[in-house]
Amino acid sequence: xxxxxxxxxxxVIAKNQRIPLEKVMIDSSFEDLSIDSIDSINxxxxxxxxxxxxxxDEQARQIPRVREMVEGVxxxxxxxxxxxxxx
Amino acid sequence: xxxxxxxxxxxxxxxxxxxxxxxxxRGYDPEQYFQPKHLGFMDRFAxxxxxxxxxxxxxxxxxxxxxxxxxxxxxxxxxxxxRGSDETGYRELFTNNRNRVHPLTIPLSMENAGASHxxxxxxIQGPTFTISTACSSASHxxxxxxxxxxxxxxxxxxxGGSEAPMFYGGLKAWEAMRVVSSDTCRPFSADRSGMILGExxxxxxxxxxxxxxxxxxxxxxxxxxxxxxxxxxxxxQPKYTGPxxxxxxxxxxxxxxxxxxxxxxxxxxxxxxxxxxxxQAIHAVFGERAGSLPVSSTKSMHGHTLGAAGAIEAVATVxxxxxxxxxxxxxxxxxxxxxxxxxxxxxxxxxxxxxALSNSFAFGGLNAVLAFRAYRS
Numbered sequence: 001x002x003x004x005x006x007x008x009x010x011x012v013i014a015k016n017q018r019i020p021l022e023k024v025m026i027d028s029s030f031e032d033l034s035i036d037s038i039d040s041i042n043x044x045x046x047x048x049x050x051x052x053x054x055x056x057d058e059q060a061r062q063i064p065r066v067r068e069m070v071e072g073v074x075x076x077x078x079x080x081x082x083x084x085x086x087x
Numbered sequence: 088x089x090x091x092x093x094x095x096x097x098x099x100x101x102x103x104x105x106x107x108x109x110x111x112x113r114g115y116d117p118e119q120y121f122q123p124k125h126l127g128f129m130d131r132f133a134x135x136x137x138x139x140x141x142x143x144x145x146x147x148x149x150x151x152x153x154x155x156x157x158x159x160x161x162x163x164x165x166x167x168x169x170r171g172s173d174e175t176g177y178r179e180l181f182t183n184n185r186n187r188v189h190p191l192t193i194p195l196s197m198e199n200a201g202a203s204h205x206x207x208x209x210x211i212q213g214p215t216f217t218i219s220t221a222c223s224s225a226s227h228x229x230x231x232x233x234x235x236x237x238x239x240x241x242x243x244x245x246x247g248g249s250e251a252p253m254f255y256g257g258l259k260a261w262e263a264m265r266v267v268s269s270d271t272c273r274p275f276s277a278d279r280s281g282m283i284l285g286e287x288x289x290x291x292x293x294x295x296x297x298x299x300x301x302x303x304x305x306x307x308x309x310x311x312x313x314x315x316x317x318x319x320x321x322x323x324q325p326k327y328t329g330p331x332x333x334x335x336x337x338x339x340x341x342x343x344x345x346x347x348x349x350x351x352x353x354x355x356x357x358x359x360x361x362x363x364x365x366x367q368a369i370h371a372v373f374g375e376r377a378g379s380l381p382v383s384s385t386k387s388m389h390g391h392t393l394g395a396a397g398a399i400e401a402v403a404t405v406x407x408x409x410x411x412x413x414x415x416x417x418x419x420x421x422x423x424x425x426x427x428x429x430x431x432x433x434x435x436x437x438x439x440x441x442x443a444l445s446n447s448f449a450f451g452g453l454n455a456v457l458a459f460r461a462y463r464s
Binding site: 037038041044045056057058060061080 | 105193263264265267269280281321322324359361
């Protein structure tokens with residue numbers, strides 16, 4: 001079974017932060033994971049590479065937890081796929 | 088006053104950058120200021136340093152003698168120096184498949200180039216150096232020059248800062264930090280959306296008051312204090328205790344009580360992190376008065392000029408003291424409950440004050456605060 005977007009986001013966070021994958025859960029807050037503002041910018045940078053998406057600053061400001069990060073990536077990936085079908 | 092110099096960035100192609108606006112020096116023709124041959128040796132940031140120094144020296148009516156040239160110090164601030172020239176050189180290697188870069192790449196890009204060109208321009212042979220502490224560079228530089236003149240280590244100083252950050256790779260790096268606004272700079276406003284980059288330079292001539300008066304020149308203002316501190320906390324997340332300590336140190340150095348301060352030129356970058364933290368620091372130092380003490384961020388008009396910011400804002404503070412007009416925080420629209428300050432919203436205020444502070448806080452948690460006094464003859 002191919003990996004879900006959620007699983008891939010978890011992996012990016014774990015790898016970027018050098019923390020065990022099992023620590024990253026959908027309801028983890030960044031505070032739980034000791035992720036501060038500079039860590040968050042770092043993770044967004046890796047997510048943009050992993051999914052070939054662009055996360056704007058306004059979207060980036062509204063991410064307090066892993067859940068919003070996953071949901072945001074799903075939205076952007078879907079939008080990208082829709083755009084590529086249309087073109 | 089209150090007119091913002093922020094507009095579409097013209098020096099670099101920003102079509103692939105999320106922000107489009109900056110505060111650039113418009114209509115600047117280098118050849119009006121420098122011989123074409125000399126321009127080949129000067130990055131834009133060094134040109135700004137020399138032009139500002141020429142204006143300051145002229146305004147101060149300095150007449151050079153060999154003794155004065157030997158005992159004058161030059162202390163400049165710059166965060167990124169001539170990194171734009173580095174980019175030009177590296178582009179040849181990485182994208183144009185060239186096997187060499189321009190032979191002047193190193194002297195163009197070094198952070199001390201501004202100080203060195205000022206020294207050559209005026210034949211100044213005293214202590215000359217550059218301080219690079221990110222966005223506090225110029226305030227650290229001016230403070231250092233002030234202490235040298237006050238202690239007698241230098242009889243005069245030319246000091247300030249300059250910066251030219253509008254080149255593609257540098258702008259991309261700021262984009263990646265996610266701290267630059269997509270429209271404009273609204274310090275302390277609830278709807279603020281980040282900083283706006285600016286460029287330029289400003290220089291001051293410092294000398295003992297009695298020397299200036301003996302020369303028969305009219306001082307613009309007195310510099311009376313420097314306070315410095317480090318947050319010792321985080322590379323980019325500021326903590327109010329560092330700026331609080333720096334403001335207290337500046338007051339101590341100037342032998343002032345908080346209630347004597349009539350105006351603060353804030354660091355006021357319009358980022359979420361700075362403005363709230365700076366308001367907290369001002370409240371910690373000034374207590375109940377903090378909410379009614381005039382505080383403005385002129386970055387709303389000239390942008391964040393990084394290593395030149397402390398110098399441009401020192402000039403704004405000095406002129407505010409001289410003219411009895413406090414500059415506004417432009418683009419202000421909505422009070423932020425986390426920034427309860429009298430930010431002089433949008434319109435300059437006619438108010439004569441005697442003492443003022445100018446705040447600079449840098450990435451890396453390095454803080455420098457200058458204290459100035461209005462000169463009344």
